[in-house]
Amino acid sequence: MKETDLIAPLVKTYSKMGYRAFAEVQLSSRWIDIFLVNEATNVTVAIELKLTDWKKAYKQAKVYPIAADYVYVGMPEQYVHRALDHCDYFENVGIGLLSINGKAVEVFEAQKSSILVEDVKKGIIENLNPEMEVILDDDGFLTKTFYPCGRFK
Template sequence: MREIDMISPLVQTYLEKGFKSYAEIRLSSRWIDIFMINEKTQETIAIELKLTQWKKAFKQAKIYQMAADYVYVGMPEEYIHRALGNKELFQEIGIGLLSINGKASTALKAEKSQIVIEEIKRELIENLNPDLEVILDEQGNLTKTFHPCGRKQRTEVRR
């Protein structure tokens, strides 16, 4: 499994809950792997995807709490136990865990971020580039290629 293989099941799960998804959204010097918004409620979710390195994902996800209502680390189901073994770290600051295998399921629910800076959140939403929206075909496959982790090509949020 590659990180890009986790995008489709993740997006499909949240599409059913009314969220639009965007890939590789710039937040200062960082890149949020998946940023989701429910356009009716303006509720936002930021997700950092990692295959195995939960500590690195945790560090990155902490930063996303200033820009999103809920923040998750998403990992393949076969490796999520590594992060769950340290769930007290995630619970302490409200970051959730998503287990991904064909679909995304909540292994640890995220708490609403207490440090969202509304101005940063609003700017991210206003500058979402339609080219970065993750769209699935009828079979649930990605309709375009994204380059998470390693970013062979970077597409920045429009300013």
Template sequence: MYETENEMIARLSEYYKKRLVFKEVGSGYGIADLIIIKNKSAFNQFLNERNGAFLSNSDQIKIFIFLRKKKKGVSFEELVQNHYISETRLKYQVLNHLIAIGAVIKKNNLYFRNEQFSLFSPKTVAIEGKLNNWKAGLTQAIRYQRFAEQVYVALDEDFVHRANLEEFKKYNIGLISVGPKVKEILPAKISPPLDPIMKYGISERLVEKSPQLNARRLREIHF
């Protein structure tokens, strides 16, 4: 039915226009064609609270999570001992940034998490769109389970019958048919993301682009 994947994704985007949807979001394991944030109100509140401040890499997220458990503060040496991060990177690309955005406080040579700064746990649906190559779509979609609660492959309705549903069930990947009508052929069960760092990373990347965000309509975001 569709000439290009872009045309099909545009139809899918229109179908989800009332949801909080982002197009082409990079995750470190490929670029998901669509990402839907289901806890929309909480995410918008999170954006407002952050006021543009964001964690820019996975090491910053790891250090912030580590500090959440250390109420009495942590020395630089202890951070080095507990993470595979070079001292130079830890100091200049991780801690300096966390302090600059107010996520971490340094006092008496100890590092503390700012209790007013928090991470956001998004309820994420990721969708990989393919015209007819369900195998390639499935392979990519499996990678998105590292950060998303539900993952789908969307196929042109003219080719969706070719998909092996048993393979989709095996990996808990949902299947969507896209045509004049959008149909969920196989639902994806909700399951915790495999990598919590990547789960938080999606939220941080969206905050990074927050000046471009508009919660009332689809925006195209490239990372």
């Protein structure tokens, strides 16, 4: 399993809620794995994906609340318990947890960001482009391959 295997189920779940998904979105010197935008409500969600290393995901995700209304760490269902055992870390900064296995399920609720900088959020949204958008085919599979650091094919 690769991190990119988590993208399709995540996008499928959130697209049903009216979100468009973008992969490898730059935030200063960092890259948000998945950035979701609901154009009807202007709500944004930043998601850091990791297969097993919840600590690394947490460290990366804890800066995302300046750019997104809600922030989550997404992990495969079989490993999310590792992060849940330390949910106090996530609770302290308002980060939620998603369990991914065919769909994304919220197992720990994210809190609305109290440190969101609207200009940062607006700048990210303005810089999104169609090449970054995650599109699924009719069978629910990715239509392009994504790589770390904003590259795609």
